[in-house]
Amino acid sequence: MSSFLSASIGRKVFMSVTGLFLILFLSLHLTLNLFLIFDDSGNLFNQAAHFMETNPMIRIMEPLLALGFIIHIIWAAVLTYNNMKARPQKYESGDQLLSWWAPSKNMFILGSMILAFLVLHIFNFWVKLKITGDPLLDYPAGSNVEMLNTYNLVSNLFINYPIYDLIYVIAGLLVGLHISHGFWSAFQTIGLNNINWMKRLKCLANIIGIIFAIGFAAIPIYFLLKF
């Protein structure tokens, strides 16, 4: 096992498995987030957030999710460092084969930008929900609702701070680009690919990437346009 972990393929397999796990998490995250735009009263989203807060399965998955992120990020840094060491001298004429923006060439840069966004995102919501609390999370006195008004916290950010709308739209696009390569690449690394599945997986990866990019970007745009 230790030789597997120290081998480049072992690290890549961990990257792939954690990556697919994070895509699963993001699918759930996006589905619940879309409740924000399907019910302007906020009740639907608040119910969903309450379910996530109280469901025991979700509670078990939360530390696993954090672990998934940590492994994915640390292995990405280690692999990228080793990959850079493998070419001590760069080409004068650069790489004219793949476009400069190709997600496959920029996974670490895309991932780093997503990580920077993730830190901001955690401070925007998770810290307020779990640690510090926020007056925006409270329902008006006497309303007798036994849950947090998460919708109010989210909508306040998106309605009153256009700079955050821009950041969240860009982050959605970055996630979409990252996944458009990461999804099929994960299957390739764990060996689940062949000449027929290559096209299908690449097509599926692009579809998932587009859904994630549009889905996540649509939410701040909706709040900006509607309110």
Add this chain to the structure above:
Amino acid sequence: MADKILSKIHVKVWRQNNPKSKGKFETYTIENISQGNSFLEMMDILNDQLIREGKDPVAFDHDCREGICGSCSLYINGHAHGPDSQVTTCQLHMRKFHEGQTITVEPWRVGAFPVIKDVMVDRSAFEKIQQAGGFISVNTGGAPDGNTILISQLDAEEAMDAATCIGCGACAATCKNSSAMLFLAAKVSHFAKLPQGQVEAKTRAKSMYAKMDELGFGACSNTGACELACPKSISITHIARLNREYLKA
């Protein structure tokens, strides 16, 4: 139709005396190059010119000049084996270049392929990977014996596609991580698809992988650049098979 003559081109080539020296680019101007010339013929003309001027000719690898030996290399204008596709440098022709163009010629920039001199690199790292597991240890007999073992046409074709790898190193040279995965995948796939290769199947991928890591090649990011640069168009789906073979072992 006669080939056009390029009255003047500039070749910016990497010059390095030995593996230890620092090296730098030198630019040479060559006149009256026919577009019908191969790239290596142009390099020969350049070297002839340098010798006549009393200068040291540019050292570069070449052998068969038929695209099959895997000796030639060169990273030309941002492309391994030059801007044409599915060819080795020896099959690249000057019609891919235009009048007055500056052509940048670099050695493979792979940590595991140290420069010997100028644009000639030491690719023995590939041989070490091959020696780690790219062989069979049973005597399979002659052609009549081979014909008694039935192999499906699809398997035979896939094994043959993988076996077309000439070990030139364009995959590692073009990969942003200098990874040797396509080479490794071709060698493993070649044996994995044939019954003769099954005896060592459990150890082959593992040993060759370990050797690749040990020699300092990078990991695979699945960019697919290697497949595009490969003069034999070996598919990266062989990399998925290599990973399967490794995980099975």
